[in-house]
Amino acid sequence: MKPLSEKRALLKLRNLKNDFRAFIKQNFEHRAKDCQTCETKGACCLDAHFVNVHITHLEAVLIREELEKLSPEKQTEIYRRIAETIENYDLNSDGDSFQKTFACPLFEKGIGCLIHSVKPIPCIQHACYERKEDLPPDELQAETEEKIECLNTQTYKKFPRWLPLPVYLDSIKRG
Numbered sequence: 001m002k003p004l005s006e007k008r009a010l011l012k013l014r015n016l017k018n019d020f021r022a023f024i025k026q027n028f029e030h031r032a033k034d035c036q037t038c039e040t041k042g043a044c045c046l047d048a049h050f051v052n053v054h055i056t057h058l059e060a061v062l063i064r065e066e067l068e069k070l071s072p073e074k075q076t077e078i079y080r081r082i083a084e085t086i087e088n089y090d091l092n093s094d095g096d097s098f099q100k101t102f103a104c105p106l107f108e109k110g111i112g113c114l115i116h117s118v119k120p121i122p123c124i125q126h127a128c129y130e131r132k133e134d135l136p137p138d139e140l141q142a143e144t145e146e147k148i149e150c151l152n153t154q155t156y157k158k159f160p161r162w163l164p165l166p167v168y169l170d171s172i173k174r175g
């Protein structure tokens with residue numbers, strides 16, 4: 001497998017997410033409820049019984065880059081929210097971490113997802129569909145996440161772990 005610098009891998013990851021978003025938008029999203037007119041905006045991200053978004057190391061670095069575009073004060077607030085989420089929902093890297101759910105600390109009232117352009121693949125794929133048959137197939141997410149695993153392996157020379165989003169972001173935060 002050809003090695004990749006982290007800088008190059010981040011660019012590839014950003015492009016991969018952009019392509020995936022465009023594909024979902026063009027082929028599926030028009031059959032889903034419009035998030036702009038949703039009367040419970042953010043319910044999907046804040047549902048502590050539903051959200052169990054996991055990411056890899058490379059995605060955590062990309063999200064950190066995105067958060068660094070915010071003011072230092074806002075970044076401090078977000079990382080505090082991340083730490084609180086870990087504590088409140090007892091999140092860690094032990095055992096089957098997919099069993100634990102949490103309200104996502106990256107959702108901001110009045111704005112939405114603070115890392116919209118680089119959000120995780122399940123978040124891009126998720127929308128509210130009335131008919132089950134209109135949902136994007138699970139394989140799409142699986143195929144795209146396999147590509148993300150390859151990018152991680154090429155960059156860090158080992159197969160990546162998937163960890164709850166708050167756990168990874170907390171573990172690689174600067175300072």
Ligand code: SF4
Nearest residue numbers: 035038041042044128
């Ligand atoms: S995904 Fe569903 S719950 Fe979330 S904002 Fe869109 S319509 Fe509302």
Ligand code: SF4
Nearest residue numbers: 045104106107113123
């Ligand atoms: S990363 Fe963004 S889209 Fe995904 S659950 Fe968190 S706030 Fe919602």
